[in-house]
Amino acid sequence: MNFKQQRDNFRAKKISAVEAVEESLRKIKDDQLNIFINHFEQEALSNARHIDNNFDDFIAKPLSGVPIAHKDIFCTEGLPTTCGSKMLENFIPPYDSTVVKNCLDAGSIMVAKTNMDEFAMGSSNETSYFGAVSNPWNHDLVPGGSSGGAAACVSANLTTISTGTDTGGSIRQPAALCGITGLKPTYGLVSRWGMIAFCSSMDQAGPFSRDAFGCAALLDAMASYDEKDSTSTKRQDTNFEESLSKNFGSLKVGVIKNIQELDISEDVINAYETSKTVLSGLGHKLVEVDFSELSSGICSYYVIAPAECSSNLSRFDGVKYGYRSKGEKDIANLYMNTRSDGFGDEVKKRILIGTHVLSAGFYDAYYLQAQKVRRMIKLKFENFFKDVDLIFMPTTLDQAFEKNRKSDDPNRMYKEDLLTIPANLAGLPAISFPNGFKNNLPIAGQLIGKYFAEDLLLNTTNKIQEVTDWHKMTP
Amino acid sequence: MDKIELKNLLFLARISAKENEYPEIIKKLENTFELIDEMQDLDLSDLEPLNNPLELSNVTRIDKDKNRNDKKKFLDNSPESDEDYFNVPKIIE
Numbered sequence: 001m002n003f004k005q006q007r008d009n010f011r012a013k014k015i016s017a018v019e020a021v022e023e024s025l026r027k028i029k030d031d032q033l034n035i036f037i038n039h040f041e042q043e044a045l046s047n048a049r050h051i052d053n054n055f056d057d058f059i060a061k062p063l064s065g066v067p068i069a070h071k072d073i074f075c076t077e078g079l080p081t082t083c084g085s086k087m088l089e090n091f092i093p094p095y096d097s098t099v100v101k102n103c104l105d106a107g108s109i110m111v112a113k114t115n116m117d118e119f120a121m122g123s124s125n126e127t128s129y130f131g132a133v134s135n136p137w138n139h140d141l142v143p144g145g146s147s148g149g150a151a152a153c154v155s156a157n158l159t160t161i162s163t164g165t166d167t168g169g170s171i172r173q174p175a176a177l178c179g180i181t182g183l184k185p186t187y188g189l190v191s192r193w194g195m196i197a198f199c200s201s202m203d204q205a206g207p208f209s210r211d212a213f214g215c216a217a218l219l220d221a222m223a224s225y226d227e228k229d230s231t232s233t234k235r236q237d238t239n240f241e242e243s244l245s246k247n248f249g250s251l252k253v254g255v256i257k258n259i260q261e262l263d264i265s266e267d268v269i270n271a272y273e274t275s276k277t278v279l280s281g282l283g284h285k286l287v288e289v290d291f292s293e294l295s296s297g298i299c300s301y302y303v304i305a306p307a308e309c310s311s312n313l314s315r316f317d318g319v320k321y322g323y324r325s326k327g328e329k330d331i332a333n334l335y336m337n338t339r340s341d342g343f344g345d346e347v348k349k350r351i352l353i354g355t356h357v358l359s360a361g362f363y364d365a366y367y368l369q370a371q372k373v374r375r376m377i378k379l380k381f382e383n384f385f386k387d388v389d390l391i392f393m394p395t396t397l398d399q400a401f402e403k404n405r406k407s408d409d410p411n412r413m414y415k416e417d418l419l420t421i422p423a424n425l426a427g428l429p430a431i432s433f434p435n436g437f438k439n440n441l442p443i444a445g446q447l448i449g450k451y452f453a454e455d456l457l458l459n460t461t462n463k464i465q466e467v468t469d470w471h472k473m474t475p
Numbered sequence: 476m477d478k479i480e481l482k483n484l485l486f487l488a489r490i491s492a493k494e495n496e497y498p499e500i501i502k503k504l505e506n507t508f509e510l511i512d513e514m515q516d517l518d519l520s521d522l523e524p525l526n527n528p529l530e531l532s533n534v535t536r537i538d539k540d541k542n543r544n545d546k547k548k549f550l551d552n553s554p555e556s557d558e559d560y561f562n563v564p565k566i567i568e
Contacts, residue, residue, distance in 0.1 A: 094548035187528045201527050227536045233529065299514035302507065310488060317489070319561050324554035330564050336491040348490055349503055355488040356504070357511075366511065371524030373514050378525055410503070411510045427528020451529070 003066065003160035003214030010065030013055075017048035017065040017109060024067040024111045027158045033134040035149045035158065037072045038080050039112035047109045061107030062220040062241065069162040071150045072113035073120055074100050074205070075194040083196045084116040084128040084146075087316050087323045087342035097194025098226050099163060099205050106221030114149030114162060118344045119313065120170055120198045122146050123416045124403070127346040132403055136178060136475040137441050141400040144174030147208070151178040154208045157474060161218045162208045167199050168301050169395075169420025171206045172432035172446055176395035179434045179442030179473055181461065182208045183215045186452050187427030188233035190219075191226035197312040199305040200231075202424045211471045212433065212461040216240035219454060235452060243455035244462045251460065253279055253447075254289040254388035262294070263415075265398040271436025271443040272394050275464070278435075279392065282463055289384050289391060296373050297422045302414060303357050303370035304425075309347075310354025316342060378426040385450050390460060393419055395432040395444040423448050431457045434470035442473070476501050 001009075009015040021044045028039050044067070051058050051065055058064045075081050075093035082088045100110065117127040125133040125148025133148040135141040136156040143152040147164030151174035154162050164171040166184035175182025183206045190205045197203060207218035219240045226232040255276055256262070259269060276286055318324035318338030325337035340348070357366035384391060397418060423430040429449050436443035449457045465471050476484075478497050481504075485492055492500060546559070555562035 092552060094545050094552070227534055230534045231527070231529070232534055296514050296517060299511050302511050303514075314489075318554060319563055320549070321552035322554070328564055331566050333491075334564055335489045339489055340491045343490075348488075349500075349507070351488050351490065352484055352500070352504060353507055356484055359484070359487060365515070368524050369514060369517075369519065370511075371526055372519035372522045373517065374528075375522045375525035376517075376519060378528065379522075411506060414507075414510060425528070 001157070001160065002210045003217060006160050007064060007066050007217070011059055017051040018045060020065055021045055021048040021067050021109050021111055024159055028112050031158065033136060033139065033152055033156065034131050035115055035133055035152045035156070036069070036112045037082055037084070037115050037130050037149070040079060040110065043079065044109050044111045051107060051109065058107040062217045063103060063106040063108035063161070066108050066161060067111045067159050068103055068108040069112045069114050069150060069153045069159045070100055070103070070110055071116055071147050071162070071164050073116060073165055073196050074163065075196070076100055076110070076113065081113070081196070082130070083120070084118040084130060085343065085347070086129045089129070089323065091321055093194070095194060098191035098224065098228065099195060099222050102224055103163070103221050108161070108221065111159065114147070114153055116149055117146035118347050119196070119309070120146040120165055120167055121309070121346050121350055123169070123173060123413055124401075125149065125174070126403060127344055129344060135400045137400065140402055141441075142177065142403055144177035144400065146170040148174045150208050151175050151180060151182065154178070154180050154210060155475060160209060161214050163205060163218070163222065164208055165195060165203055165205045166424065167202045167204075167305060168424050169417045171208065172395050172420050172430060173416065175208060175432045176442065176444030177400040179470070179475070180208055181211050181215050181431065181433045181471060182206065183219060183431040183454065183457065184423060184429060185219065185223065185454055186429045188231050189429070189452065189454065190222045191224060191229040191232050193226055193228040199308040200312060201308060202305065211465050212431070212458045213241070213244060215431070216244055216458045219458070238455050240455055240458055243459055246455070246459055248456055248459055251284045251389040252287050252387065253284045254384050254391040255286050256393050257288040257290045263397055264394055267436070267438040268394045268396065268398060268443050272445060275392070275435045275445050278464055278468060282467070287388050289388065291393070293376070293380065294418060294422060297377050297425055298415060298418055300370040300373035300377070300425060301417070301421045302353070303366050304374065306350040306354030307358050307367055308354070310351045310358065313347070313351055318342070374425045377422050381422070381426045381428060390456065391448040393446060393448070395419060395446040399438065399441045399443060419446070427451070429454050429457055431461050433461050433465065434473065435468070436470060437473060442470070476504060
């Protein structure tokens with residue numbers, strides 16, 4: 001069942017919210033893939049009963065009567081929020097994040113919080129303190145990261161929608177590896193308030209669903225101007241679900257010139273070429289764009305993200321909340337040992353890199369240079385968008401990979417984000433959707449749009465999904 | 476990076492590590508810097524640094540009392556608290 005069918009069933013009173021939640025919880029309790037960190041039976045059923053008892057108030061809401069799983073990075077009042085870390089294993093937020101509150105107001109029922117790479121730092125969901133998540137298509141493979149649990153949850157059909165966050169590809173890459181649709185909105189469209197910070201200038205929350213329709217409805221719920229987020233953008237409201245049926249006409253779509261020169265697998269390129277034919281068949285004009293400086297985006301990202309993380313994660317000191325090292329006699333050791341025991345190796349490594357690139361003597365060579373690369377990438381996109389409406393490229397270099405395979409070669413893991421990072425550096429919206437299969441594993445492509453062009457991205461993806469079946473495949 | 480530089484970096488980041496772990500940490504950091512250093516060849520002297528993709532102006536709101544007191548909720552999250560205070564080891568001898 002997809003999101004639309006589930007919501008239609010609720011609206012037609014074919015299924016109650018309580019029944020939908022019970023069904024979801026039954027599957028969640030049987031989960032063998034380590035997708036969840038916590039589930040909330042009592043709270044979910046109570047909320048579902050409230051919705052059923054006030055059916056008329058909820059029938060027109062975008063997510064009416066639909067169970068949802070939130071990435072465990074979003075604060076939930078009175079319920080644990082771990083961010084995949086020992087540091088926050090016992091943290092109970094005193095407030096809801098804006099995303100969680102918006103989704104609740106939109107008629108959804110939170111049933112669980114999903115597993116993730118620790119503090120969203122990873123591309124395989126293997127850095128979680130709560131253990132790795134398995135890919136629903138093949139349990140020996142990773143689901144991608146950092147929102148691996150959220151993507152696996154929808155892929156395995158445990159809920160029809162879930163939320164994630166995307167700092168360098170953490171929605172699009174797991175969506176690609178799990179065979180579902182995932183959207184990273186324009187920076188500033190969705191509030192970051194109550195979303196535990198990793199890299200504040202790139203972090204952006206977004207939806208997962210099997211198809212563009214589910215993503216549109218969930219984005220309608222998630223997006224809002226929020227005075228509590230200093231980078232929230234005031235803009236005219238767009239109804240993304242309604243925009244699916246708009247006619248945007250024939251578009252100019254930028255496609256990557258000399259894609260064979262990038263380190264992309266043959267199967268991914270074959271799927272890409274097939275999708276180009278689909279785009280042409282829909283009446284769009286393909287225009288080649290030269291993206292030969294893509295790789296410098298990786299360098300910039302792995303300076304800026306650690307720099308911001310080293311600052312953001314300085315709040316974890318064992319005093320006000322979170323883990324505290326036991327029996328420390330002085331404050332210096334309390335800080336040092338709390339952070340050493342509470343953070344995992346990948347997080348500590350990124351804090352050290354970030355501290356180094358911000359320290360005296362290295363700031364200009366690393367941090368400033370990385371910010372200039374960021375400017376260069378942004379300008380490059382601005383130039384592309386003078387000629388094209390959208391850019392189309394693969395989401396990942398290859399399909400899902402085996403667990404532990406890339407741990408010995410972290411740079412290979414970092415390069416996994418080569419195709420997703422540019423949109424984060426520039427703050428642009430991008431949507432990943434399945435566009436092929438090989439060896440019973442999904443392959444995906446992504447469309448990148450101009451600022452706040454989520455309506456066009458969702459509309460175009462929806463049109464593609466009307467004439468293809470890749471998004472209907474289930475593990 | 477040598478051991479003295481790493482020791483200083485660990486102190487700045489408030490992370491502890493045993494000295495026998497230093498070579499492994501240095502190896503991992505240097506490996507990442509190999510990747511990052513690829514951008515050093517680019518001549519970007521004519522570009523301004525970009526620190527926020529939308530170059531937004533700040534969002535402001537009226538500074539007014541919301542009469543909200545969540546003191547107990549916050550203190551309950553603390554690893555150690557006593558009445559109205561967060562507990563820490565003695566700082567001043």
